[in-house]
Amino acid sequence: MTQQGVRWTADQVLALAPDSASRKAGSKLGAAGPWSEAGNSDEGTVWGLCKGSGSKPYQTVIDIADAAGPAYKCSCPSRKFPCKHALGLLLLWAGGEGAVPPGPTPDWAEQWIEGRRQRAQEKRTAGAAGSAAGSGDPEAARRRAERRALRITAGATELEQRLADLLRGGLAGAEQAGYGMWEETAARMVDAQAPGLAARVRELGVIPSSGPGWPVRLLEECALIHLLDQGWLRRERLPDGLASTVRSRIGLPSSADGPAIRDRWLVLAQYDTADARLTTRRIWLHGTDSGRTALLLSYGAAGRAPELALPVGLELEAEVSAYPGTGQLRAALGEQFAPPTPTATRPPGVTTEQAAARYGEALRDDPWLDSVPVTLDRVIPVPDGDFWQLADTEGDSALPLSASARSRPGLWRLVALSGGAPVKVFGECGHRGFTPLTAWPEGAGEAVPLC
Numbered sequence: 240m241t242q243q244g245v246r247w248t249a250d251q252v253l254a255l256a257p258d259s260a261s262r263k264a265g266s267k268l269g270a271a272g273p274w275s276e277a278g279n280s281d282e283g284t285v286w287g288l289c290k291g292s293g294s295k296p297y298q299t300v301i302d303i304a305d306a307a308g309p310a311y312k313c314s315c316p317s318r319k320f321p322c323k324h325a326l327g328l329l330l331l332w333a334g335g336e337g338a339v340p341p342g343p344t345p346d347w348a349e350q351w352i353e354g355r356r357q358r359a360q361e362k363r364t365a366g367a368a369g370s371a372a373g374s375g376d377p378e379a380a381r382r383r384a385e386r387r388a389l390r391i392t393a394g395a396t397e398l399e400q401r402l403a404d405l406l407r408g409g410l411a412g413a414e415q416a417g418y419g420m421w422e423e424t425a426a427r428m429v430d431a432q433a434p435g436l437a438a439r440v441r442e443l444g445v446i447p448s449s450g451p452g453w454p455v456r457l458l459e460e461c462a463l464i465h466l467l468d469q470g471w472l473r474r475e476r477l478p479d480g481l482a483s484t485v486r487s488r489i490g491l492p493s494s495a496d497g498p499a500i501r502d503r504w505l506v507l508a509q510y511d512t513a514d515a516r517l518t519t520r521r522i523w524l525h526g527t528d529s530g531r532t533a534l535l536l537s538y539g540a541a542g543r544a545p546e547l548a549l550p551v552g553l554e555l556e557a558e559v560s561a562y563p564g565t566g567q568l569r570a571a572l573g574e575q576f577a578p579p580t581p582t583a584t585r586p587p588g589v590t591t592e593q594a595a596a597r598y599g600e601a602l603r604d605d606p607w608l609d610s611v612p613v614t615l616d617r618v619i620p621v622p623d624g625d626f627w628q629l630a631d632t633e634g635d636s637a638l639p640l641s642a643s644a645r646s647r648p649g650l651w652r653l654v655a656l657s658g659g660a661p662v663k664v665f666g667e668c669g670h671r672g673f674t675p676l677t678a679w680p681e682g683a684g685e686a687v688p689l690c
Contacts, residue, residue: 246332246333246334246335246581247329247332247333247550247553247581248333248552248581248685249269249330249333250550250551250552250685250686250687250688251333251550251551251552251553251581252265252326252329252330252333252550253265253266253326253330254509254550254551254688255309255321255326255329255548255550256321256326257319257320257321257544258319261319261321261322261323261326262326264323264326265321265323265324265325265326265327265329265330266326266327266330267323267327268289268323268324268326268327268328268330268331269326269327269330269331269334270331271331271338273289273290273291273327274287274288274289274290274327274328274331274338275287275288275290275296276288276345277328277331277332277338277339277340278339278340278341278342278343278344278345279332279339279340279341279342280341280342280343280344281341282304282344282352283302283303283304283578284300284301284302284303284304284344284348284352285300285301285303285328285329285332285339286298286299286300286301286328286344286345286348287299287328287331287339289324289327289328291315297313297314297315297324298312298313298314298347298348299311299312299313299314299315299322299324299325299328300312300313300347300348300351300352301321301325301328301329302352302355303578304578309321309329309548310355310546311325312351313325319544320543320544387432387491390430390431390432390433391431391432391433391436391471391489391491392471392472393431394427394428394430394431394432394433394436395431395433395436395468395471395472395489396468396472397427397431398424398427398428398436398440398464398468399465399468399469401424402461402464402465402468405461406461410454410457410458411454413443413446413447413457414447414453418444418445420444421440421441421443421444422441422444424440425437425438425440425441425444428440432490433489433490434490435467435487435488435489435490436464436467436468436489436490437490438490439460439463439464439467440464442460443457443460443461443464446460463606463607466606466607467485467488467489467607470482470485470488471485471486471489474486478565480563480564480565480566480604481565481604483563483564483565483567484564484565484566484567484604484605486564487562487563487564487567488605488607493562493563493564494562494571495560495561495562495569495570495571496560496562496563497560497561497562497563497570498560498561499558499559499560499573499574500526500529500531500558500559500560500561501556501557501558501576502526502527502528502529502531502556502557502559503526503527503528503554503555503556503584504524504525504526504527504533504554504555504556504557504559505524505525505526505527505553505554505582505584505585505586506522506523506524506549506550506551506552506553506554506555506579507523507524507525507532507551507586507612507614507665507676507677508521508522508523508551508665508666508676508677508688508690509521509522509523509548509549509550509551509688509690510676510690511544511545516540517538517539517540518538518539518540518543518544518545519536519537519538519545520536520537520538520539520544520545520547520548521534521535521536522534522535522536522537522547522549523612523665523676524549524559524570525586525614527554527584530587532568532612533559533561533568533569533570534568534569534570534612535547535549535559535569535570535571535572536569547572549579550579550688551677551686551688552581552582552685552686553579553580553581553582554579554580554581554582554584555575555577555578555579555580556575556576556577557572557573557574557575557576558572558573558574558575559571559572559573560573564605565604565605566601566604566605566608567605568612581685583683583685585663585679585686586614586665587614587616588614588615588616588617588663589613589614589615589616590615590616590631590633590634590636591615591618591629591630591631591636591637591638591673592631592634592636594613594615594638594668594673595638595668597611597613597668598610598611598613598668598669598670608669609667609669609670609671610667610668610669610670610671610674611667611668611669612665612666612667612668613665613666613667613668613673614663614664614665615629615638615663615664615665615666615673616663617631617632617633617661617662617663617681618630618631618632618637618638618661618662618663618664619632619657619659619660619661619662620640620650620653620654620657620662621637623637623639626639626640626645627639627640627644627645627650628640629664629673629675632661638668638672638673639672639673640672640673640674640675641669641671641672641673641674642671642672643671643674644666644672644673644674644675647689647690649675649676649688649689649690650675650689652678652687652689653675653678653687653689656678656680656687657678657680660680660681661681662678662679662680662681663678663679663681664677664678664679665677665678666689675689676688676689676690677689677690
């Protein structure tokens with residue numbers, strides 16, 4: 240199997256699970272008992288037959304060499320991707336060649352592999368043709384962009400008036416009006432084709448019920464929305480980079496037009512957030528040669544996991560291209576030159592004081608930034624009353640953990656991994672605190688996902 244001499248770890252496999260139930264069920268199938276005719280190929284394919292409740296075993300095949308992360312096919316009726324059988328087979332393969340030895344690919348697995356690779360080639364060809372066709376009428380595209388800009392300007396102007404009315408009448412009016420007022424305002428921003436403004440307005444609606452101190456938080460968020468409105472209304476006067484950031488925050492689509500950077504990218508973290516309509520997957524990468532940090536975003540319809548999957552602790556040699564905007568870290572994954580493989584590489588770290596300073600510096604380029612990616616070196620999780628913080632082993636500074644971090648099981652995994660000893664931790668540092676996403680123990684040891 241191409242570059243598969245080093246197997247994945249069980250944590251890396253289980254990080255692919257769409258939910259906790261699949262993780263538990265897949266773990267039970269990670270033993271040789273229910274499997275037969277399992278094997279793997281040099282092209283990055285793993286296959287096997289899993290005994291189920293029916294008379295015929297389930298045919299399970301996985302393409303590990305896929306550029307967007309592993310792809311799966313199973314004859315079981317599950318609608319989850321990956322299903323428990325795919326997870327079990329990957330766990331079996333991760334355990335060594337004894338249960339999943341090299342061998343010739345069976346016909347049923349080979350047909351699926353050839354079919355999906357042919358479809359991928361057709362998709363790339365169609366995409367290139369579509370791009371060529373899309374550039375055929377730039378004048379029509381310019382007129383569409385102008386019409387949308389006029390709608391957004393009208394929406395931003397209306398929103399400014401609503402914010403002024405709120406402040407003129409007093410913040411207590413927001414609590415009395417309830418969520419309906421903000422939902423109606425957000426709908427107006429959707430009509431104005433400004434989804435970024437709509438999302439921020441919806442967040443205003445939940446602040447009055449968020450507990451003590453909500454007026455201060457509401458005023459802060461209103462100020463940020465006002466700043467974004469004014470940035471849009473005066474975008475011609477802004478530097479190009481900041482103007483691109485404003486357009487992105489407003490919700491205008493853009494493409495990754497930065498130069499392609501080829502590097503060996505370490506997968507630092509992967510986690511999903513979901514609402515009623517969409518699942519968003521965030522994957523943080525660190526370029527081991529360039530030292531750059533990049534964010535990959537992938538989306539899936541509600542109830543379905545996004546296609547792109549890169550478990551923590553893998554390294555891939557690939558090209559990434561940045562999206563426009565000052566301080567923006569989002570990038571698009573381009574050509575991949577080898578399948579992702581496990582690595583012992585770790586990102587360089589900073590102190591907690593340097594991490595806080597890094598967030599402050601980033602706010603100059605993007606005032607609406609909630610957090611920045613940071614790796615902390617040699618920190619210890621310690622309790623602080625009812626809260627937790629990450630304290631430097633040298634010096635007297637510390638970062639408080641965010642409320643979301645304190646409510647996750649990953650906190651206790653981090654505490655157990657440390658055991659009072661220093662650890663290296665990657666996470667997101669912002670005004671709400673530090674959210675740990677991945678940790679490495681002192682000395683040797685694999686990356687441990689915390690989300």
